[in-house]
Amino acid sequence: MRRLSVLLAAAVCVALLSAPAVAAPKVLWGRSTYYASRYVGQTMACGGRYRHRKMIAAVDLDLPVKCGKTLVVKNRANGRKISVTVADRCSCPGRTIIDLSRRAARKLRYVSAGWTQVRVKVLPAA
Numbered sequence: 001m002r003r004l005s006v007l008l009a010a011a012v013c014v015a016l017l018s019a020p021a022v023a024a025p026k027v028l029w030g031r032s033t034y035y036a037s038r039y040v041g042q043t044m045a046c047g048g049r050y051r052h053r054k055m056i057a058a059v060d061l062d063l064p065v066k067c068g069k070t071l072v073v074k075n076r077a078n079g080r081k082i083s084v085t086v087a088d089r090c091s092c093p094g095r096t097i098i099d100l101s102r103r104a105a106r107k108l109r110y111v112s113a114g115w116t117q118v119r120v121k122v123l124p125a126a
Contacts, residue, residue, distance in 0.1 A: 026122040028063065030097030032073065033115045034105035044088035052102040058088035060097050065122055073098065075108040076117040082107045 035058070039050050044058070046067030057073070059065045067086050074081045084104050092099065098120055102111065110116035 028097055028120040028122070030118065030120070031095045031115055032075075032098045032100055032105075032108075032110070032118040032120075033092070033096055034100045034102055034111065037102070046087050046089075048087060050088070050101075054087075054101055055082065055084045055104050055107075056087040056101045057084040057104065058090040058099040059086055060092045061089050063097060069125075070123045071098075072121040072123060073100065073104070073108065074119045074121075075110060076119060078109060080108050 035050060035052065037052065040052050042050050044050055044056075050056075057071060059071075065071070065086055067089075069086045071084050071086060072081055073084055082104055084100060088099075090099050096115070098118065100108070105111050108116065108118075
């Protein structure tokens with residue numbers, strides 16, 4: 001009986017380890033701000049220069065999101081969604097998890113407020 005239970009447990013472990021891993025998209029919740037105009041033209045952490053007319057973002061250093069990743073950002077106040085590319089890293093204060101370019105903030109319609117609550121979904125690599 002004991003041998004049967006050990007064999008059964010081993011078979012279950014092998015089945016679980018050999019099954020393909022399906023990674024669920026990572027979802028983050030927090031506050032979003034946008035880059036100040038004074039940063040236009042400055043070099044970003046991922047290379048290149050900041051351009052406020054591009055759909056780019058800087059994510060907090062503590063978040064496990066790499067440069068070049070595509071994110072879907074949803075404004076929780078009005079339901080608007082946009083797609084941005086991670087081009088920079090930042091040490092965001094407080095509960096801020098992402099800084100967006102001015103164009104991205106305009107599309108989410110929060111420029112006049114300066115910040116908004118967002119849901120950020122990290123898309124899997126294609």
